[in-house]
Amino acid sequence: MRAPLESLQRFRPGVREVTDAGCKGRHTRRVTKVLIVQAARGGGDGHSGKLHRLWYHGLTLPYLAALFGRRCDVQVVDELLDAPPLDTDADLVAITTMGAGLPRALELADQYRQRGKRVVLGGPTASAYPQTVAPHVDSLVMGDGEQLVERLLDDLAVDRLQPVYRHETPPPLDGTPVPRYDLIPRRRVGLFYPVEATRGCSIGCRFCLTTQLSQRRQRQKPVEDVVRDIAAIQAMGVRRVIFMDDNPTVDRGYFRKLVGAIAPLGVEWMANATAGIAEDEAMVDRLAASGCTMLAIGFETVTQANLDSSGKGCFRVDRYRQIIRRLHDSGIQVTAMMVLGFDHDSPAVFDEVLAFLNENRVEMAIFHVLTPILGTPMHAELAEQGRISELDLAHYNAEEAVFRPAQMTQRELEEGFWRLYGNVYSLGSIFRRLVARAPDRFLLRRAGSLAANLYMRHMVRQRRTIV
Ligand code: B12
Numbered sequence: 001m002r003a004p005l006e007s008l009q010r011f012r013p014g015v016r017e018v019t020d021a022g023c024k025g026r027h028t029r030r031v032t033k034v035l036i037v038q039a040a041r042g043g044g045d046g047h048s049g050k051l052h053r054l055w056y057h058g059l060t061l062p063y064l065a066a067l068f069g070r071r072c073d074v075q076v077v078d079e080l081l082d083a084p085p086l087d088t089d090a091d092l093v094a095i096t097t098m099g100a101g102l103p104r105a106l107e108l109a110d111q112y113r114q115r116g117k118r119v120v121l122g123g124p125t126a127s128a129y130p131q132t133v134a135p136h137v138d139s140l141v142m143g144d145g146e147q148l149v150e151r152l153l154d155d156l157a158v159d160r161l162q163p164v165y166r167h168e169t170p171p172p173l174d175g176t177p178v179p180r181y182d183l184i185p186r187r188r189v190g191l192f193y194p195v196e197a198t199r200g201c202s203i204g205c206r207f208c209l210t211t212q213l214s215q216r217r218q219r220q221k222p223v224e225d226v227v228r229d230i231a232a233i234q235a236m237g238v239r240r241v242i243f244m245d246d247n248p249t250v251d252r253g254y255f256r257k258l259v260g261a262i263a264p265l266g267v268e269w270m271a272n273a274t275a276g277i278a279e280d281e282a283m284v285d286r287l288a289a290s291g292c293t294m295l296a297i298g299f300e301t302v303t304q305a306n307l308d309s310s311g312k313g314c315f316r317v318d319r320y321r322q323i324i325r326r327l328h329d330s331g332i333q334v335t336a337m338m339v340l341g342f343d344h345d346s347p348a349v350f351d352e353v354l355a356f357l358n359e360n361r362v363e364m365a366i367f368h369v370l371t372p373i374l375g376t377p378m379h380a381e382l383a384e385q386g387r388i389s390e391l392d393l394a395h396y397n398a399e400e401a402v403f404r405p406a407q408m409t410q411r412e413l414e415e416g417f418w419r420l421y422g423n424v425y426s427l428g429s430i431f432r433r434l435v436a437r438a439p440d441r442f443l444l445r446r447a448g449s450l451a452a453n454l455y456m457r458h459m460v461r462q463r464r465t466i467v
Pocket residue numbers: 039040041057058059060063064094095096097098099100101120121122123124125126128141143144145146149196200208209210244245246368373396397398399465466467
């Protein structure tokens with residue numbers, strides 16, 4: 001799937017955008033059923049449903065099911081777990097995907113349209129590539145689906161689907177429905193169920209699509225609605241939740257209120273965070289008391305110059321050690337989110353990151369090869385320097401180098417990425433990070449991380465990451 005980058009960047013969606021009220025009063029037929037599919041990278045050709053079990057279930061499918069489910073019956077299929085049924089009685093096929101799953105989403109869209117089905121696609125990745133998506137679908141929903149789903153169903157009912165639906169300004173997050181948690185196949189997912197409190201982030205990292213999607217603003221759900229969603233999860237007998245938010249910690253006032261509201265619920269929870277959260281000792285105490293057991297922290301790099309040049313210079317690498325220790329002292333485990341291939345990364349970076357993780361006894365680590373996603377400032381910069389070497393989105397999977405790094409070859413970057421993954425999830429490193437530690441009262445919690453490490457070891461040995 002190739003398209004000239006310049007033309008993608010110039011693209012402005014077509015003239016028939018729908019930004020005002022739908023088509024009430026013109027109904028000619030009822031839309032009774034929607035099939036919602038999350039397309040997976042590498043799906044198709046017998047490879048759909050390649051995983052028997054997910055580490056945790058995403059929020060997109062249960063949430064879309066709630067949005068569409070206000071008006072019609074829904075069937076959801078996560079292609080990581082099951083093959084989407086090509087023969088369906090649904091009136092509409094709604095497809096979502098992320099990252100390198102986009103080519104597969106378009107392939108599925110073609111297959112459904114060949115069978116006479118109407119197809120709508122949405123999600124952050126499809127929204128970033130409207131021109132690529134347009135020929136494959138009846139409609140593209142750009143950005144948030146709230147309200148637009150209802151307009152789309154109105155238009156489908158009178159056979160007047162529009163090519164593009166989008167909000168002029170992102171809508172507030174009031175009045176969101178409770179995700180359809182009942183549709184999560186419980187036996188095939190881990191212990192944590194997904195929730196969402198916020199969308200967007202104001203930090204502005206140059207490599208992050210959220211910077212562009214959110215225009216550096218965070219929108220927040222009323223805290224009562226988050227509590228409502230957690231209560232719905234608890235009502236199903238599940239007591240662990242994972243926040244899907246990009247960075248719920250960025251507005252300290254809101255986050256404090258959220259943590260205060262979670263505390264009495266008695267759940268165990270995890271979330272993404274930036275390192276600054278642990279600079280606030282009182283906040284760390286509150287987090288621990290509220291049931292937070294793990295934070296996935298976007299450290300990104302162990303080289304300050306990389307943070308500075310990627311717009312994240314407000315955080316200090318030399319504070320990382322102290323931050324991790326503070327979280328550990330409170331029993332909060334750390335997942336380090338790291339990016340490899342920044343301009344100040346030499347081939348030594350892989351050993352440097354390994355040493356950082358081992359020395360600080362970091363419980364988990366997720367690595368990404370730096371990936372210039374269309375729409376990010378970093379993409380613009382690398383494109384201008386003529387350093388983007390690959391346009392095929394199937395390779396934009398954060399495991400392959402699709403640009404020319406400054407201090408190593410693409411091959412060195414990719415091999416170093418897998419070598420680092422292999423080293424971090426080697427038995428030696430797992431032992432050092434999780435077992436060879438002074439005994440403390442969080443032993444049981446670490447046993448959970450040990451299981452997670454062994455799962456990652458299994459995945460990495462098959463050259464697979466968490467998806
Ligand atoms: C959780 C998450 C994951 C989980 C997914 C779990 C799962 N099975 O769903 C995991 C960790 C597995 C994951 C993996 C990856 N992810 Co991810 N992920 C996210 C994250 C943080 C939250 C997604 C979420 O649940 N949001 C909450 C739901 C409710 O919102 P939503 O999905 O956006 O849906 C709303 C709208 O987009 C819209 N919508 C979405 N789809 C559709 C479809 C239709 C038909 C309609 C009408 C509307 C609609 O309506 C919804 C309500 O408004 C986002 C960040 C973000 N801000 O979105 C990144 C993000 C989507 N991921 C991203 C990337 C790059 C990846 C990976 C490539 C990284 C990697 N190598 O691991 C892989 C790709 C996986 C693949 N298949 O190829 C990028 C995508 C950038 C891009 N343009 O490509 C994002 C934006 C992160 C970022 N800031 O860069 N991810």
